[in-house]
Amino acid sequence: MSIPSARQFTSTLDKTSFSPLHSHEYRTNLVARYTHALYRWYVARSQQTRNWNPDRGFDWRALRQNPSERLTQILEGFYAVEQYAPDYTAQLITLARKSYGRAQFQIRWGSEEEKHSDLWRNTLLFSRARTPKQLEDYTRDLRENAWEAPFQSPLEMLFYTVFQERATQLIYLKTGAIARGENPSFPGEADPVLAKVISAIAIDEAAHYDFFLEVARLHIYYFPDEALRALVTVMKNFVMPATKLYPNYDAFITVLYEAQIFSPRLFARDVAKPAMAALGVDTIRAVEAGIIRSRETPDAGGMFRPDKAFTGCNLGIVESAVQNLFGRIERFENEVGLSDIMPTTFEPWGDVLTIPDEAKPAGA
Numbered sequence: 001m002s003i004p005s006a007r008q009f010t011s012t013l014d015k016t017s018f019s020p021l022h023s024h025e026y027r028t029n030l031v032a033r034y035t036h037a038l039y040r041w042y043v044a045r046s047q048q049t050r051n052w053n054p055d056r057g058f059d060w061r062a063l064r065q066n067p068s069e070r071l072t073q074i075l076e077g078f079y080a081v082e083q084y085a086p087d088y089t090a091q092l093i094t095l096a097r098k099s100y101g102r103a104q105f106q107i108r109w110g111s112e113e114e115k116h117s118d119l120w121r122n123t124l125l126f127s128r129a130r131t132p133k134q135l136e137d138y139t140r141d142l143r144e145n146a147w148e149a150p151f152q153s154p155l156e157m158l159f160y161t162v163f164q165e166r167a168t169q170l171i172y173l174k175t176g177a178i179a180r181g182e183n184p185s186f187p188g189e190a191d192p193v194l195a196k197v198i199s200a201i202a203i204d205e206a207a208h209y210d211f212f213l214e215v216a217r218l219h220i221y222y223f224p225d226e227a228l229r230a231l232v233t234v235m236k237n238f239v240m241p242a243t244k245l246y247p248n249y250d251a252f253i254t255v256l257y258e259a260q261i262f263s264p265r266l267f268a269r270d271v272a273k274p275a276m277a278a279l280g281v282d283t284i285r286a287v288e289a290g291i292i293r294s295r296e297t298p299d300a301g302g303m304f305r306p307d308k309a310f311t312g313c314n315l316g317i318v319e320s321a322v323q324n325l326f327g328r329i330e331r332f333e334n335e336v337g338l339s340d341i342m343p344t345t346f347e348p349w350g351d352v353l354t355i356p357d358e359a360k361p362a363g364a
C-alpha cells in the first residue's frame, strides 16, 4: 500500500487543525517504511562487516582444550539458548509478517543467530569439553521442547527483544573477560580463540540491539501511548529466553550469578537502565504515572494528543535520536542511489506537538 502524501490527506481537511500524523494508519505506514529503510542499511552493513563463517572463520585446532567444568557449563548454556534460533525466528517472522522490513529483518537476524549456535557447538567439540555423542544427545533433549514467545503482540515482542539482545551482549562481553584472562575467579582459562569467538558474537548482539532499539524508538515516537504501555508490560514481566526449556538451566544460571556475569542487579544497572535511557525513559514508574494521567485527561473531540501520551518519556531525547537515524539512512540511500527513486524522509511531529524547552536534550 502506498503512503498517502501529506497533501492528499489535508486537501479536504482543516489544515490548521489536522496533520496526516494524526492518522494512526498514516503513522503505521510511515514506521513500516522507515523500518524497511533501516533493514536495507542493516543488511549492507552486516554483509560488509560481520560476514564471518563459523567453521572457516576461526582457528579451531588452536582452541584451548579441556576448560574447567564451570566454564563448560557456561558455554553449554550459551549453546542451549542459541540453538533455539529456528524457534525464535519462526515465531518472530510470523508476528512481524505484516511489516515487510521487520519480517525481512527477522530472516537476516535468524541467519546470524544460527551462526552463534554453530560457534558454540564448535567450541564445545574442539575444546573436547563435550564428545560428539554428548552433544548430539544434549541437542536431542533440547529439541524436545519448543520456545514460545513470552508476549503475543508484535509491539511487546519488539520491546522484549531490545532488552534481551542487550542482556545477551552484556553476558557475552563479561564472558569475553574470562577468555582474555581478566576474570580472577577463572584462573588459567585465557584463550585467544575463545576470545575471538565471543567477540564475534557480542558484536552481532550489539548490532541486533541497535536495530531493535531504533525500531522501538520509532514506535515510541509515533505511537507513544501504545509503545509505552508495551514497554511497561515487558519490563514488569521480563525473563531471559528459554529459561524453562533446558534441563541444566539452574546450574547454568548459578554459575553466571557466581561469576558476576549476570544477575538481577546487573540486569537493572547495565541492561534496563541504559536501554530505557536510550528510549527516553527514566523510570518505569514515571511512565506508568504518565499512562494513568493521560487516561484521566480526555482529548477534546477524541483527537489524538501526542503531547499527553509522552508523559514519563523525554520526547526531546527520542526525537533527536530518530533524527540521527535518518542521517544514517540518508547517507546510505545517497550512496546506493535509492535516494533517486525512493528516498526515505523523516516526518517530524513539528507543530502538531510542542516540545517543552526543559524536555529538550542539552545543546538541541
Ligand SMILES: [Fe+2]
Pocket: 082, 112, 113, 116, 168, 201, 205
Ligand atoms: Fe545470539
Ligand SMILES: [Fe+2]
Pocket: 113, 165, 168, 204, 205, 208
Ligand atoms: Fe541476538
